[in-house]
Amino acid sequence: MPRDEFQRELDALRDEVVRLGDVVSTRLRKAITALDGHDVSTAARIADADSEINERYLDLEQDCIDLFALQQPVAGDLRFVAASFKILTDLERIADLAANLAAYVVSAESEMFPDLGIADLGTTAVSMLDDALAAYDDGDATRCRAIADSDDDLDGRCERVAQQVIRRLVDRDPDADELESLLSEVTRILLTVRDVERIGDHAVNIAARTLYMIENDDVLIY
Secondary structure: OOHHHHHHHHHHHHHHHHHHHHHHHHHHHHHHHHHHHOOHHHHHHHHOOOHHHHHHHHHHHHHHHHHHHHHOOOHHHHHHHHHHHHHHHHHHHHHHHHHHHHHHHHHOOOOOOOOOOHHHHHHHHHHHHHHHHHHHHHOOHHHHHHHHHHHHHHHHHHHHHHHHHHHHHHHOOOOHHHHHHHHHHHHHHHHHHHHHHHHHHHHHHHHHHHHHHHHOOOOOOO
16 A cells, blocks of 8 residues: 555544544533533433444444554554554543443432532543543643643542542431431442543543654553
8 A cells, every 4th residue: 555545544543533532522521511510311311322432433443453454554653553542442431431420420319418529520530531632633742741640630639539428428427217328329429439530540541552652652551
């Protein structure tokens, strides 16, 4: 295959990965908004609408496999296709986590701890994802390293929220009728915080693969 045609295929792959990332980011942002406003209707639509992303993910994964098998890329092109392949997996998993967040909104029976700032954690995770996608699209190594630093901050904030929830649980003296609802709410909040933290981890994965793609540097890969 002539080099210019092969380059068009690589450019098309980059565009499609970014496009899928934008869809995932939009869905995640809507899930966070639904979480913040306890919008059960919007959350239900997000929780039930994962098949489109799964189909696009599988199509793009096949495109990567075809590039590996048919074009046998080397050096920088090989790193680009390999990084794109791994980034697609992270995007698919972020979409799954967005569906989880939406499902937690649907299943919530009450809001006993409405002032924890979980939506702010989610907004940070969305920003990290957007920055990671921009770094992949632009080939921005500096931004990749900044995302890893942001994740340390997000992890710390998630840990503090989780500890706050546990302290509040210990401090309460619920009667038998309230206990089951209280434990259900605490479990839901802890799962929500865990999934937001995982979204941040996947954003770092995208940044790590991008840094490897740009500079052949695997320092962020873990």
